[in-house]
Amino acid sequence: MNYQLSEEEKMLQKTAADFANKTLAAVAVESNENGEFQDDIYKKLGELGFLGMTVPEKYGGVDFGNFSLTLSIEQISRVCASTAVAMSVHNSLTNWVILKYGSDENREKYLPRLASGEILGAYALTEPSAGSDIGAINTSAVRKDDNYILNGSKLFVSTGDKAGAIIVFARTDPDDRNRGLSAFIVEPGFPGFSIGKVEKKMGLKASSTVELVFEDCVVPASNLLSEEGRGMGIALSALDGGRIGIASQALGIGQAAFEEAIKFAGARKQFGKRIIDLQPTKWKLAEIATKLEAARLLVYSAARRRDMGDTSTKQISMAKLFATRAANEIVYDSLQIHGGVGYTSEFLIERLYRDARALEIYEGTSEIQKLVISREILKEYSHLLS
Amino acid sequence: MNDVLIFGEIRDGNLKKVIKELITAGRIVTEGTGGAIDAVLIGKGASELSKNISGFGIRKAVCVDDDQVEKYSTEGYAKVVSDMINENGYGYIISAATAMGRDLSPRVAARVNGVMFSDCVDLRFEDGRCVAKRPVYSGKLFVEIAPVGEVPVFITIRPNNLTPAETDGGETEIVTRPSGVTQDMIRALATEIIPMAGGRPDITEAEVIISGGRAMKEESNFEILGELADLLGGAVGASRAAVDAGYVPQPLQVGQTGKIVNPKLYIACGISGAIQHLAGMRTSKVIVAINKDPNAPIFEKAHYGIVGDLFEVVPVLTQEIKKLM
Amino acid sequence: MKIIVLLKRVPDTEAKILINSEGSGINKEGVKFIINTYDEYAIEEGLQLKEKTGGESTVTVVCMGPEESTEIIRTALAMGADSAVHICDPALEKPTPDMTASVLAAAIKENGFDIIFCGKQGIDYDMAQTQAFLAEKLDIPQVNVISEFEISEDNKKAFLKRSIEGADEKVETSLPAVISCAKGLNEPRYASLPGIMKAKKKEIRKVTLADLDLSDISLENKSTIVKWLSQPKSGECKMIEGEEAAEKAAELARVLREEAKVL
Numbered sequence: 001m002n003y004q005l006s007e008e009e010k011m012l013q014k015t016a017a018d019f020a021n022k023t024l025a026a027v028a029v030e031s032n033e034n035g036e037f038q039d040d041i042y043k044k045l046g047e048l049g050f051l052g053m054t055v056p057e058k059y060g061g062v063d064f065g066n067f068s069l070t071l072s073i074e075q076i077s078r079v080c081a082s083t084a085v086a087m088s089v090h091n092s093l094t095n096w097v098i099l100k101y102g103s104d105e106n107r108e109k110y111l112p113r114l115a116s117g118e119i120l121g122a123y124a125l126t127e128p129s130a131g132s133d134i135g136a137i138n139t140s141a142v143r144k145d146d147n148y149i150l151n152g153s154k155l156f157v158s159t160g161d162k163a164g165a166i167i168v169f170a171r172t173d174p175d176d177r178n179r180g181l182s183a184f185i186v187e188p189g190f191p192g193f194s195i196g197k198v199e200k201k202m203g204l205k206a207s208s209t210v211e212l213v214f215e216d217c218v219v220p221a222s223n224l225l226s227e228e229g230r231g232m233g234i235a236l237s238a239l240d241g242g243r244i245g246i247a248s249q250a251l252g253i254g255q256a257a258f259e260e261a262i263k264f265a266g267a268r269k270q271f272g273k274r275i276i277d278l279q280p281t282k283w284k285l286a287e288i289a290t291k292l293e294a295a296r297l298l299v300y301s302a303a304r305r306r307d308m309g310d311t312s313t314k315q316i317s318m319a320k321l322f323a324t325r326a327a328n329e330i331v332y333d334s335l336q337i338h339g340g341v342g343y344t345s346e347f348l349i350e351r352l353y354r355d356a357r358a359l360e361i362y363e364g365t366s367e368i369q370k371l372v373i374s375r376e377i378l379k380e381y382s383h384l385l386s
Numbered sequence: 387m388n389d390v391l392i393f394g395e396i397r398d399g400n401l402k403k404v405i406k407e408l409i410t411a412g413r414i415v416t417e418g419t420g421g422a423i424d425a426v427l428i429g430k431g432a433s434e435l436s437k438n439i440s441g442f443g444i445r446k447a448v449c450v451d452d453d454q455v456e457k458y459s460t461e462g463y464a465k466v467v468s469d470m471i472n473e474n475g476y477g478y479i480i481s482a483a484t485a486m487g488r489d490l491s492p493r494v495a496a497r498v499n500g501v502m503f504s505d506c507v508d509l510r511f512e513d514g515r516c517v518a519k520r521p522v523y524s525g526k527l528f529v530e531i532a533p534v535g536e537v538p539v540f541i542t543i544r545p546n547n548l549t550p551a552e553t554d555g556g557e558t559e560i561v562t563r564p565s566g567v568t569q570d571m572i573r574a575l576a577t578e579i580i581p582m583a584g585g586r587p588d589i590t591e592a593e594v595i596i597s598g599g600r601a602m603k604e605e606s607n608f609e610i611l612g613e614l615a616d617l618l619g620g621a622v623g624a625s626r627a628a629v630d631a632g633y634v635p636q637p638l639q640v641g642q643t644g645k646i647v648n649p650k651l652y653i654a655c656g657i658s659g660a661i662q663h664l665a666g667m668r669t670s671k672v673i674v675a676i677n678k679d680p681n682a683p684i685f686e687k688a689h690y691g692i693v694g695d696l697f698e699v700v701p702v703l704t705q706e707i708k709k710l711m
Numbered sequence: 712m713k714i715i716v717l718l719k720r721v722p723d724t725e726a727k728i729l730i731n732s733e734g735s736g737i738n739k740e741g742v743k744f745i746i747n748t749y750d751e752y753a754i755e756e757g758l759q760l761k762e763k764t765g766g767e768s769t770v771t772v773v774c775m776g777p778e779e780s781t782e783i784i785r786t787a788l789a790m791g792a793d794s795a796v797h798i799c800d801p802a803l804e805k806p807t808p809d810m811t812a813s814v815l816a817a818a819i820k821e822n823g824f825d826i827i828f829c830g831k832q833g834i835d836y837d838m839a840q841t842q843a844f845l846a847e848k849l850d851i852p853q854v855n856v857i858s859e860f861e862i863s864e865d866n867k868k869a870f871l872k873r874s875i876e877g878a879d880e881k882v883e884t885s886l887p888a889v890i891s892c893a894k895g896l897n898e899p900r901y902a903s904l905p906g907i908m909k910a911k912k913k914e915i916r917k918v919t920l921a922d923l924d925l926s927d928i929s930l931e932n933k934s935t936i937v938k939w940l941s942q943p944k945s946g947e948c949k950m951i952e953g954e955e956a957a958e959k960a961a962e963l964a965r966v967l968r969e970e971a972k973v974l
Contacts (some may be wrong), residue, residue: 007782008907009787015901026630049904062904267681397876431763458851458880460843474784485875492843494811501933504838517937522836523737524724528940537933574852574884577744581878588876594973618974636895637874642724642834643748648806651973662725668942672971674963675948688948690970692963698956706964707974 001293003300004073012068013047015324016075028080031206032351037162038206041083046117050087054096054241059111061095066241070248077252081355082206084252086120086159088245092230094121097167097238098185101225106185110165124154124186124212125235132368133175134169135236139214141170141184146221148172148184151216153196156362160183160210161195164188166220169235172228176292187224191315192217203354213342242312242363243320244306247299250327252357254292257334257352264338264347281337290332295323305329314376321369323360331356387477387536388421391470394439394447395486396429398579401438404482404543404551404591411509411539411543413551415478419509424448425558428455428463428469428565436560443556443650454567455559459575460568463490468497469566471538478516483542484590491540500538503531507547509668524642525665545560545591547669548649579613582637586612586621589638594651595667598639600627601678601696608634610654610697617711623647623667625657641666654694659684676700712764712866715819716757716792717829717842718774719747720783730939739889746783749830752892752901756860758791759897764866769793771833773818775811781915789902795915796822802920807932812844819849822890824887826868831856831891835928841892846889848851853889854882858896898964 003062005013031038043049053069055061077084095114113119124275130349150170158165160166171303173180186193196211225234262285265276275281278285302319331353337344342349360366378385385386392408394401405425407515422445427435427436432449439447448470457460459663467490471479479494481487483505495502505530510518518541533539582588590594596611596618608622615622623640624633643664652670657663659675659682667673668687675688676696687689692699722728723743746754756770761768766853772787774780775798783794803814819827827849828925832839839855846853858879859872867886872879874893902910920926951966953959968974 007785008911010782011786011902011905011907011910014786015903015907019901047903053904059906062908064904267683269681336818399786410890417713485856485873485880488839489843489853492840493847493853495840496809497845498845499809502838502840503934504840519940520837522730524834524837526724526728526942527737527904528942529936531934532935536934574854574882574888576880576882578881579875580872586877588878591876592908606825631876639894651967651971670947670974672967675932677938685948685950687945689946690951690963690966691948692951692956692959694956694959699960702957702960703964704827706961707967710964710968710974 008064009068009071012064013071013075016050016072019044022258023296024076024079024083028032028206028295032080033205033345035205037208042086042117044118051090051117052095052115054091055099055111055115055148056142059099059115060106061111061115065247065307066244067303067307070244070299073245073248074252074255077249078256080206081249081253082204084249085204085207088249089123089158090114090121091240092241092245093123094163094165094167096241097123097183097225097234098165100237101183101234102185102292104223105222106225110185112158114165120159120162121292122163122166123238124157124160124166124168125319126155126157127153128155132365134181134232137169137171137181139168139170139218140174143172143180145332146295147208147225148221150184150192150217150219151184152214154212156199157210157212159208160212160302161198162208165227167238168214169231176229178232179229181235182228183231183234184219185225186217186219190218193298196241198386202357203351207297227242231336235375237311239364240306240311240316243316244299244303246359246363247295247302247323250356251292251296251299253352253356254295254323254327254330256293257284257331257349258288260291260349260352261288261334261337264342268339275337282338284333288333291326291330295319295326312376313372316374317364317369317376321366321373325366325381327356329361387475388419389474389476390415390421390423390478390480391474391476391564392423392425392466392489393479393481393487394425394427394435394466395484396427396432396435397483397486398429398430401427402482402484403550404484404545405439406442407543407545407548408480408482409444409551410548410581411480411541413443414476414509418514418516418616420475422478424474424476426450426467427632428466429458430456433560433562435559438559439533441549441553441555441556442558443554444558446559446561449560449562450565451562452524452565454569454572457576457709458486459572460489460493461574462539462565462572464497465567465571467494472497476538478539478541480541480543483544487542491542495538495540498538501533502540502542504542506541506543507526509541509543509548517702525646525668533561544646544648546593586615589618589621589623589640589647592621592646592647593649593682594618595623595640595647595670596620596653596655597623597625597657597667598628598633598655599657600631602628602633605633607697610700614653614700614707617704618651620649620651625660625663653686654688655700657684658682712762712768712825713823714757714770715824715827716750716753716762716770716772716787717815717827718750718754718772718780718783718787719830719833719965720774720776721833721835722782730941734939736939744779746786747830747833749832749834749892749894750752752894752896753828753829753830754787754790754792755897755899756890756892758900760791760826760862761791771796771822773815773822774798775806775814780792784915785910788913792913794913797915797917798919798923799917800920802930805932807934808838808840808844809933810847810928810930811841813928813958814920814923814925815841815845816848817925818822818918821923826869826886827889829889829891830963831893842891845872848890849887850888851887852884853891854884854892856893856961857890858893859927860890860896882929
């Protein structure tokens with residue numbers, strides 16, 4: 001299928017694919033089984049430029065853009081979804097946020113080290129009582145002289161205990177629900193910062209997911225992104241990029257599950273035939289391939305449009321909704337095709353199935369995506385309402 | 387152009403036995419051309435070693451033994467062979483597709499404007515010229531290729547494919563010849579040979595290969611295969627997965643990016659049978675596969691198969707074979 | 712040092728390769744084309760030599776091939792090569808090793824060279840001849856199938872190891888020379904993203920036979936392919952039955968001795 005990639009995009013996709021197939025594949029199974037964070041892999045990704053894809057050259061990045069990031073995350077996800085998640089958060093939710101909303105001082109201070117992979121990025125938004133409801137965030141940030149003092153906790157922070165720069169959302173105005181949030185760059189070395197619970201998850205086991213605890217945490221005022229009160233806007237615009245990243249991750253997982261199904265069905269014989277020669281299997285594969293193709297076109301289109309400066313969220317939400325659901329359906333069908341052995345850790349589909357489940361939940365649940373889409377279409381078609 | 391020259395490779399003071407397969411090839415050609423077969427042996431002890439090929443109907447065994455050719459050098463040996471071709475007008479120059487043959491043959495072919503067919507697995511004479519069969523596309527396909535016009539034809543033959551020739555009582559004249567090589571002609575010289583540890587035959591020449599895959603789990607487990615290999619005078623091989631995992635060194639890798647082997651017996655232990663691996667060993671005369679997975683692709687290509695744990699099967703197999711010997 | 716690396720565009724033999732319907736070659740439909748696997752080791756070795764000798768050293772890739780070869784040339788540039796020469800001419804559609812060597816020799820001489828790296832063979836025709844023909848035409852030594860490479864202090868000699876049966880052969884050669892590379896020599900680097908960016912600005916010099924003064928090169932083919940053949944079909948695998956592993960192993964030993972007669 002020709003997706004009209006430029007020569008550079010083809011080379012980039014090949015590097016990502018080769019890296020995934022050789023270097024990452026060599027450690028993926030073990031690191032996922034043992035829940036190990038792949039420090040060495042991130043170092044190598046940094047050296048190749050994959051951790052600075054949204055950062056301009058003057059800050060040490062390669063600035064290939066959203067579509068290239070999509071291509072890269074898709075390839076990495078085929079082999080290890082955990083690595084892909086860290087890569088997505090790092091590029092879209094940390095680097096991009098600092099680039100867009102940070103002061104020149106912050107950009108110069110953090111971006112080169114993030115782009116090279118010297119430090120990793122993280123994004124702390126969710127709290128125990130604030131998941132989909134961002135407005136319910138109540139980690140507080142109180143201005144005191146040249147600092148903000150943060151108090152509260154954050155939940156489910158990917159790479160939270162490995163990052164050198166974390167975007168933290170806290171409430172600077174307790175009276176304004178939606179416009180009372182602000183965003184800060186927090187370093188783990190700031191006083192009052194600590195790691196809380198380390199989650200044991202169903203999947204994405206090579207990804208580190210932790211609770212962050214702020215107890216009178218001292219954050220320099222210069223680390224405030226943009227202005228006080230801009231937090232909600234920053235969070236939502238960042239999530240646009242993050243959502244494309246997750247949708248790309250879904251493509252990779254779906255592609256892997258699809259290929260695994262073909263490999264297995266082509267080898268497995270029952271009733272004297274390969275199961276791939278049986279009608280039910282062929283039809284299942286046709287459905288899987290179609291869903292995957294539709295998802296891919298939707299995601300690629302959303303990424304390309306974002307590169308062209310299109311800030312609308314509708315297609316991004318559609319891409320996230322569709323691709324993550326498709327991936328879950330695909331891993332389900334692929335596991336069914338595998339039969340009993342697919343339920344064991346001998347086969348890759350077992351991990352793909354567990355990794356896929358998070359896709360419809362994080363960075364905006366499918367329900368939130370439907371909220372966004374319905375809001376957008378009602379605006380678009382408001383002329384049909386009397 | 388009717389005469390054939392075969393190249394006898396001398397390594398470690400021995401004449402490589404593949405020369406008997408080259409004689410078979412030479413005979414196929416001369417049966418068609420009506421010409422004679424000469425042999426050239428270059429290196430220390432050539433005259434003495436030429437006795438190994440008397441009685442095979444070779445017309446002349448030319449032995450080149452001076453100091454300049456004691457160690458192999460492409461340009462030194464190329465001088466000898468190309469001079470002989472220019473003097474005698476050989477139409478076919480046949481070597482083994484060994485490291486030396488593969489290095490020397492094309493250089494000589496270039497020097498005398500010949501054409502070369504590399505790594506041939508079969509040969510016949512038809513319509514006044516030879517037709518050689520050789521693998522292409524990493525062994526996925528074969529071509530039958532023939533020369534066009536009057537041109538010296540260089541053929542390298544893969545060991546263990548043709549039947550070694552039997553003696554036919556024919557006499558061979560043994561002559562010595564000065565190499566004609568001077569120091570300044572040699573710009574790349576082999577200075578030392580470092581044998582691989584183990585003392586087992588090279589996998590490309592072994593008659594028996596016991597091969598292990600990723601299922602071997604550890605470097606030390608390859609000793610189980612080694613024991614069986616030693617019992618049968620064979621070599622230990624490995625799949626790419628085992629090499630990449632660091633269980634065995636690269637020279638033991640059988641496959642598309644490893645070595646092509648053609649033993650009489652190939653036992654694949656815990657090897658799934660990826661196409662790339664099969665490319666390296668599929669011409670083995672008897673292939674045995676031992677694997678836990680009944681669906682492993684290797685069973686499609688094997689002659690005999692056991693579904694089982696190699697760690698249980700192989701040691702018993704070794705014991706059982708010991709009993710039979 | 713002027714380091715030359717030879718590149719060839721070949722079909723990906725890891726995929727399905729079938730004979731075309733006319734029986735005249737392979738069916739190119741759906742076949743992906745890649746850098747010849749062994750050439751990747753050559754590129755990496757060239758880049759490492761450049762890094763080691765520093766200063767004025769450059770790596771120039773030379774590729775004889777169709778228009779589409781620019782893709783692989785660009786990849787080599789993205790890996791770090793400095794410039795490229797692409798010899799592209801419709802007359803070179805089916806080159807022999809002799810023709811290829813003549814053309815490469817002309818291009819390489821024009822560029823200037825101190826050392827030439829190439830892959831040990833092309834994974835399409837697996838002939839492993841071009842490097843010897845090239846070395847002969849340039850009147851320089853050759854060392855094939857190397858597993859280790861080291862250059863002398865004065866960059867005038869190289870010390871190599873090459874694989875022979877059951878051993879490693881140490882070779883010393885004067886430079887310039889043609890060096891063919893094998894798997895295990897090094898670990899080829901990925902084309903990094905900054906590298907891909909930089910490659911956009913690097914020069915690919917495109918030349919025809921006329922540009923190399925080879926318009927009247929002999930295009931005669933000294934060989935002809937009589938037939939293309941697929942792999943012979945394999946028979947059924949005889950599964951050895953038994954209750955336990957021990958029983959199966961014993962039966963296998965018996966079969967190998969009495970039936971297959973290989974013991």
